[in-house]
Amino acid sequence: MSEASSPDQRIDELRRVISEHDYRYHVLDQPTVADAEYDRLLRELLALETEHPELASADSPTRTVGARADTGFAQVEHELPMLSLANAFEQVDQDDDDLRFAELADFVRRVERSLGVDTPEFSAEPKLDGLAISLRYEDGRFVRGATRGDGSTGEDVSANLRTVRAIPLRLRGDDWPAVLEVRGEIYMRREDFLAFNAGALERGERTLANPRNGAAGSLRQLDPAVSASRPLAFYAYGVGVVRAGELPERHSQTLLKLREWGLPICPEVAVANGLDGVIAYYRHIGGKRDALPYDIDGVVFKVDRYRQQETLGFVARAPRWALAQKFPAQEEMTRLHAIDIRIGRTGAATPTARLEPVHVAGVTVTNATLHNADQIARLDVRIGDTVIVRRAGDVIPEVVQVVLEQRPPGTEPWRMPERCPVCQSQLVRPEGEAVWRCSGGLYCPAQGKEALFHFASRRAMDIDGLGERLIDQMVELELVRTPADLYALTVADLLEMKRRADERDGTTPETVRQGRVASKWAENLVAAIDATRPARLARFLFALGILQIGEETAKSLARAFGRFQDIASADAVLLLSAPEVGPKVAASVATFFAQAHNREVIDALFQRGLHLVDEGAPDPSFVQALDTGQLLVNAKRVARSDGGELFRGVGEESLKALAAGADDLTGLLCVDVEALANATGVSSSRIDIVRAELAADSPWQQRLLAAQAQVQALRERLPTDDAAAALPLAGQTVVLTGTLASMGRDQARERLEALGAKVARSVSKKTRFVVAGEAAGSKLARATELGVDVLDEAALLELLARHG
């Protein structure tokens, strides 16, 4: 590169070199210069062009941004319409390939029959999730680019397309047709999309919803400078109008030609033979879908030979020689019609989006959770919005984002209603919590129903046949209000209820019209309820639906106390010492049993024959830890969580030392301060504080004395012989994942728990081992990652057998 060259020579040379680098980067995917060097060349060219405006050129690789379009885009009629492809969907839940790919198989068979060919050849390529465009080249120069529009008329977005580096402004070589229309897809690489959004977030600008929207939105910018700032990419996948004889005989060869001319072609394109070939290709691309640097929504198959394409022709507007085989979509856009409030068992008010039905990942989605009011505010979801719905990870649909461009005018931010939609009670949000709750409690039918449903559910009392519909009817016809009412039901009650429900709904079942009465279901239900009368303590505790008490905590309480009555009457100060129980949980339990209406329901249950079959002795280590010192410590924690303060300035160590020095509470109240101070090393001023707060008829004195009596009662119930052999898996945490052939997960869990193991839900480094069945997923991966032992089903069975 000579220093002496004139500006126009240097400009020519730079343009040539930069174009070559663009080609190597975008088409060959083999860059030969570092980004910095490329940028330097580009800057030099830009400087020269600015300095010598007379040497400017529309197809300079600087892609100097064109003028802003004020009035929108000109309409462009496509000389040859841009086709839409027939879509085929994989039938999920089908093992047989012929059924899974029924539409694809039909397509291939139709092609075979029409052509009289045995194994037709298809050009196969991924279907990029972007925006289809058409580029027009005249004498090798880019003259115009347009969106697909409705297929026959699109919008002229030439100025924006000129800023896309992957689109050549001049074709390479010299054997191109005088007029060439290239069809292809504008898209955004995932990586570029993420980087762009990260940058936008930093600059406080609006982020793009997803790569597809990013590509489409960027092209429709009136100001090309905005397009230029977006990381757009392009792949060509076909041609529009060309004169006969100017192209090869096959589509796949045309793509190679386009590549020679400098147009980027997706490297995944291939030729597939017959049905087996196209299915294999679909699988191949599906398998590397996540590894591809861009989003795709399927693959496209086109009959490769143009001659054969002509024979097949068109149906309506879709070619009979091409088919798009779609992957199950992971994200879709749809309209949000309304936001409903659901009231859960605990009164939690959960907003739910009611959506225009849309296919996502193989199912039709009509509802999606919005979690809570904060989430709605964060997304700024409004009624009437177009939203993007995703089935994340597994199954549960969620609203990911609002498409602001499509927001109808006149919308307002959504607000949580003031009253419960079911019982009209005030909705309140406890301080520091994210959820709003209906304050109606059991008065609220929604909460009552949910409480009943929970009571009857499989993991609680497991009342077979008592489902949501039946509970709805029972509550609405005022047959049942609380779980206790279930145990008073008779077959006659149920039949009467059914009759009234049918009457109310105006439905008369076939059996009634025939003058018969179907009563089997009612007999079964009464029997199912009766079967739950002998109940297990932990399940019953869980079934009561105490806030914060799930299965695990219920088990922990059951094990620690051994007897229902001792839990129901326990002070929070005792509860706090049970494993996994802290101040919040302890308060929740104590409050529940302090409520008169809860006690009434429980009494009624016992009166109607419910009894606990597995009550036993309390857990020795739990009871032993509950000495006077621990009671004082617990009292201090309980007081603090109530927002108060007890034994201010006296630490836990000091409290324990004092209790130890004074034997018990009574001793602590009577003993000589000086002597105690000497014996324990706790300052007499601290002892005074403790004693002042435990003064006669102070509430805490009453309470702690009662608590001490409760502990004493537990002590008396401790097992006399300590021969209770240690369980083989005591203290070990294990995790189950995947499907076991020989037993259900619940059964495996019970058997492991019977050996003393704790069966947790997630894997951590504290997990002793993971049992991995068939189709184990992320938990197995995590176990491997953390180096946790993994047992297969055979090893589990062996372990269970070894320990009886």
Place this chain on the structure above:
DNA sequence: ATACCTCGAGTTCG
């Protein structure tokens, strides 16, 4: 105080 680790609770569709 902080960093895990678990649990509780709510969730959709067929």
Place this chain on the structure above:
DNA sequence: CTCGAGGTAT
């Protein structure tokens, strides 16, 4: 499965 929050270990 995910989120939030409670509990415990450090």
